[in-house]
Amino acid sequence: MSGLNYNHLRYFRAIAHAGSLTRAAGILNLSQSALSVQVKALETQLGHTLFDRVGRRMVLTEAGRIALDHADRAFAAGDQLLRTLAGRPGIDQQVLRVGALPTLSRNFQLNFVAPLVGRRDVELILISGTMRELLARLEAHEIDVVLSNLPVRQDSHSDLQSWRLSQQPVSLVAPPGVADADFRFPQSLADIPVLLPSHASDIRPAFDQMMERAGVVPIILAEVDDMAMLRLMARESEALTLVPPIVVTDELRDGSLIEVHRIAGLTEQFHAIIQRRRFPNPLLAALLPAAGPPAEAQLSP
Structure with missing residues (x-):
């Protein structure tokens, strides 16, 4: 193979960031046909x-996303060269894009990326969204893991697979004094x-079923879909809060919250969802091995 043509790479990068031939052509002051020829030559x-x-729209394939990452680093290396010779050196970085649901514990998210936190050669991009939005971006190669x-859900037409990372207990927590020693669940x-x-x-339907079976109608002050907000409200409200203890680790440690009751049979699972790719992001290898292979029910080899 002859050496890479960096003009081709530059034109490809412009189209990828612009999202269309029309916009890229306007930015570069070139015809769309000329740009198309350059991209075909690179392909x-x-x-x-x-x-x-x-x-x-021009949507990146898996190979296109990898090529864009390398192109961005290649042109960033040129900027780094200028900074270095000007006495302002930078650091070449790999990028990992992580999507997460707003219902997910921030402490769990931090624990997941902890092996990469602080590495100056790694840039972490953390994105929040609905499951539909995040899976669409995963399949479009815009993020690496959800x-x-x-x-x-696994089916024969899907390239997505789930790794179960952890299973956490669920408790009722509260500020000291909210519940006395006579507390009985439920x-x-x-x-x-x-x-x-x-x-x-996923823990809410199971909790509701427990209440229904026991014939108990709880006094609900709030229903919150963001675990960070639920954590704040747990600290400030004179109420019990249904939450995995990992969400309020710091509060349990400093005593601003106490664990009133751990609910037997109620757990929350945490999963990493990835897409089968020919060129997986190598940074994921530092995060997934400890979880073991995906469950057989969710993945066929």
Whole structure:
């Protein structure tokens, strides 16, 4: 293979960032046909299609996303050269894009990326969104992994797979003094108000079923779909809060919250969802091995 043509790479990069031939042509002051020829030449040299056309949009393929990451680093290296010779050196970085549901514990998210936190050669991009939004971006190669408290549904047409990373207990927590030593679960919930995760959380339906079986109608002060907000409200409200203890680790440690009751049979699972790719992000290898292989029910080799 002959050396890479960096003009081709520059034109490809412009189209990828612009999202269309029309916008890139305007930015570069070139014709669309000239740009198209340059990209086809790069695709021929690399042996991979870099874009899929979706209407007027140019959507990166898996190979295109990898090529863009390398192109960004290549041109950043030129900027770094200028900074270095000017006495302002920078650091070449790899990028990992992590999507997470707002219902997911921030402490869990931090624990997941902890092996990469502080590495000056790694840039972490953390993105929040709905499951539909995040899976769409995962399949479009815009993010590398989705963190969720629900596994992805596996079917014969999907390249997505779930790794179960952890299973955490679920408790009722509260500021000291909210519940006394006579607290009984679930009967006391008829008298002591409670803050609950919304129905978007997988632990909420199971909790509701427990209440229904016991004939208890809890006094619900709030239903919250963001675990960070639920954590804040747990600290400030004179109420019980249904939450995995990992969400309020710091508060349990400093005593601003206490664990009133750990609910037997109620757990929350944490999953990492990835897409089968020919060129997986190598940074994921530092995060997934400890979890073991994906569950057989969710993944066929």
